[in-house]
Amino acid sequence: MIYDLPDTTTGAVNKKIIDVRESGGAVALGRVMTLVIVTDEGPAEEAIRAANDASREHPCRVIALVRGNRRGANRLDAQIRVGGDAGASEVIVLRLYGLLADHAHSVAIPFLLPDAPIVAWWPTDCPDVPAQDPIGRMAQRRITDAARARSPIKALQQRAAGHAPGDSDLAWSRITLWRGLLAAALDEPPYEPVLAATVNGGSDSPSTDLLAAWLALYLKCPVRRERAAAGRGMIGVTLDRRSGAVDLQRPDAVVATLTQPGQPDRRIALAPRQDRDCLAEELRRLDPDDVFGEVVTRGLALLASDGATKKAPVKAVPRKTDRAAPAAQAHGATASTSDTLAGGDAEANDTAADTTPEAAAKATPAKKAGAKKAGAKKATPVTKAAPTKAGATKAGATKAGAKKAGATKKATPVTKATRVAKATAATKATPAAKGPAKAPARTAKASPS
Numbered sequence: 001m002i003y004d005l006p007d008t009t010t011g012a013v014n015k016k017i018i019d020v021r022e023s024g025g026a027v028a029l030g031r032v033m034t035l036v037i038v039t040d041e042g043p044a045e046e047a048i049r050a051a052n053d054a055s056r057e058h059p060c061r062v063i064a065l066v067r068g069n070r071r072g073a074n075r076l077d078a079q080i081r082v083g084g085d086a087g088a089s090e091v092i093v094l095r096l097y098g099l100l101a102d103h104a105h106s107v108a109i110p111f112l113l114p115d116a117p118i119v120a121w122w123p124t125d126c127p128d129v130p131a132q133d134p135i136g137r138m139a140q141r142r143i144t145d146a147a148r149a150r151s152p153i154k155a156l157q158q159r160a161a162g163h164a165p166g167d168s169d170l171a172w173s174r175i176t177l178w179r180g181l182l183a184a185a186l187d188e189p190p191y192e193p194v195l196a197a198t199v200n201g202g203s204d205s206p207s208t209d210l211l212a213a214w215l216a217l218y219l220k221c222p223v224r225r226e227r228a229a230a231g232r233g234m235i236g237v238t239l240d241r242r243s244g245a246v247d248l249q250r251p252d253a254v255v256a257t258l259t260q261p262g263q264p265d266r267r268i269a270l271a272p273r274q275d276r277d278c279l280a281e282e283l284r285r286l287d288p289d290d291v292f293g294e295v296v297t298r299g300l301a302l303l304a305s306d307g308a309t310k311k312a313p314v315k316a317v318p319r320k321t322d323r324a325a326p327a328a329q330a331h332g333a334t335a336s337t338s339d340t341l342a343g344g345d346a347e348a349n350d351t352a353a354d355t356t357p358e359a360a361a362k363a364t365p366a367k368k369a370g371a372k373k374a375g376a377k378k379a380t381p382v383t384k385a386a387p388t389k390a391g392a393t394k395a396g397a398t399k400a401g402a403k404k405a406g407a408t409k410k411a412t413p414v415t416k417a418t419r420v421a422k423a424t425a426a427t428k429a430t431p432a433a434k435g436p437a438k439a440p441a442r443t444a445k446a447s448p449s
Contacts, residue, residue, distance in 0.1 A: 001020075001024070001084075001085060002085055003016060003020065003079065003080040003081075004079055005078040006078075007076070007077060008076055008077070009076065010076070010110045010111070013092065014110060014111070024082070024083075031060050031089065031090075032059060032117075033058065033061075033113070033116050033119055034112050034117070035055075035060045035062045035063070035119050035121060036119070036120045036138075037051060037062065037063065037121050037123065038065050038104060038120065038121070038126075038135060039064070039067070039122070039123050039124060040067055040124065041066055041067070041068055043123055043124055044064060044093075046123070047064070047121070047123040047275075048062070048093065049276075050276040051064075051091070051121075051279065052085075052089070053280070054276050054279040054283060055086075055089035056088045057280045057284075058283045059088045060119075061089060061091075061092070061111070062089055062091040063112075064091065064093045065094055065096065065107065065108055066093060066095045066096065068096060069097055069098075070097070070098060072097045072098050073098050074098035074100050075097040076095070076097075076107065077094075078095070079093040080092055081093065092111055094107055094108070105134035105135045105138065117141070117286050118138050119140065119142075119143065119283065120133075120135050120138070120141070120143065121143040121279070122142075122143070122144050122145070123275075124145065124148045124149065125150065125155075126149075128158050128162055129162035130142040130144060130167055140166055140286055141168065142166055142167050143168050143169070144159060144168070144169045144170070145169060145170040145171065145275075147206055147207065152204050152206045153203075153206060153209065155206070156169075156206040156296075156300070159296055160297055160300050163296050163297050165288040166288050167292075167293070169210075169292070170275065170278040170279070170282070171207045171210055172207070172289075172292050173277075173278035173281045174207045174273050174278055175210060176273075177273070178237065179214065181258065181268065182215075182237060182248060185239075185246045188260070190243050192241040192243060193219075194241055195221060195242070196221055196222045196223070197215045197216075197221060197222070197224070197237065197239050197240070198226060199211055199224070199225055199236075200237070201226075201228060201232060201233060201234045202230050202231055202233050204230040205234060207233065208225070208234055209300065209303070210295060210296070210299075210300075212225045213295050213296070213302065213303055214299055215237075215239075216299055216302040216303060217294060217295055217298055217299035219239075223302075232253070233253060233272060234250065235251065236249035236250060236251070237249075243261050244261030244262075245259075246258075246260050254270070255268070255270065256269075
């Protein structure tokens with residue numbers, strides 16, 4: 001039964017609902033929630049029928065906020081539907097015109113059931129962030145339908161960007177049977193990991209994108225998204241394993257064929273799900289759908305623009321040993337990280353100690369570069385080395401640096417300076433120690449025998 005109340009108020013509508021309940025007793029009071037439908041004039045009746053069918057499983061009060069012409073006068077037209085026209089619930093249709101269409105949440109508040117959960121459903125276009133909409137903020141669950149939007153794929157991307165706990169989409173509910181069949185097939189032997197997956201569907205099918213994202217997220221394998229003609233919906237899924245592929249194909253959009261290695265082909269009735277079935281599934285749970293949240297936020301990010309999972313290219317980072325290796329290998333030496341930083345390996349240092357003028361002329365640029373990396377300074381003349389122990393040590397270091405740098409002088413003067421340093425070390429460095437290296441020799445000749 002339908003009661004029309006044209007150009008009315010919310011108070012008059014509430015009074016009429018009480019009169020209908022008391023007089024006819026047609027409204028059941030076992031209602032578990034309030035379902036708020038936000039839609040336009042065109043698809044309103046289709047959405048109300050789907051809500052009526054879903055209410056047979058979930059008795060609820062349905063409030064349909066139908067936004068009319070915003071340019072007309074401010075007006076509220078209401079309908080109250082009970083009995084056979086309302087399924088197992090009561091339906092309140094509120095048509096809003098003028099500026100009232102932009103304040104639908106204020107009109108819906110007087111009709112909310114006390115102490116009952118609120119579910120908001122946008123059958124077609126919805127806000128970019130449903131959780132921030134005035135009606136969305138009142139609801140525990142927010143249901144959208146990306147497939148009915150003007151641009152389905154773009155709408156799905158908006159759902160991913162503005163997702164909040166409690167959001168869901170009917171495009172996800174439409175692939176519940178697909179996900180169940182694939183999960184059951186993988187639960188049978190052989191228990192092998194999936195190496196790759198291919199998902200085929202219409203180019204405008206958000207359900208196909210969600211299924212591909214679900215496989216990429218939980219199977220952790222490369223997933224390729226093949227795009228068929230627009231309007232085809234889900235077509236097929238192939239899961240590649242070592243023993244063979246698990247193939248689920250639905251070419252005629254009615255009956256699907258499941259093919260597995262070592263088993264006969266199975267034909268399964270897999271017609272597209274109706275909105276009433278998807279809505280009834282969403283109303284079964286009023287807590288957040290965590291799986292959908294992970295798929296829409298993380299799974300879609302794994303898919304590249306061409307439908308394959310993104311794999312970051314591995315770039316080889318050259319090490320310092322790799323840059324020094326060619327020069328060292330050219331002379332039969334193996335360069336390590338410490339050798340490169342020190343200017344060469346032990347073998348190169350030994351070769352420098354026995355350097356002759358002919359060998360020094362053939363010194364490789366790699367050894368010279370190694371001496372520069374070690375911070376070796378320009379060699380000082382050997383004859384100026386102080387005959388002290390510290391001076392001898394410096395002279396020895398200078399000798400090694402001079403040899404690495406390709407010095408052509410022999411090491412004999414350094415040996416004499418070393419002997420003089422040892423002889424004078426016992427006397428704790430006399431003032432003569434500060435003089436040149438030849439001073440001790442002259443003193444020895446002038447002393448009596």
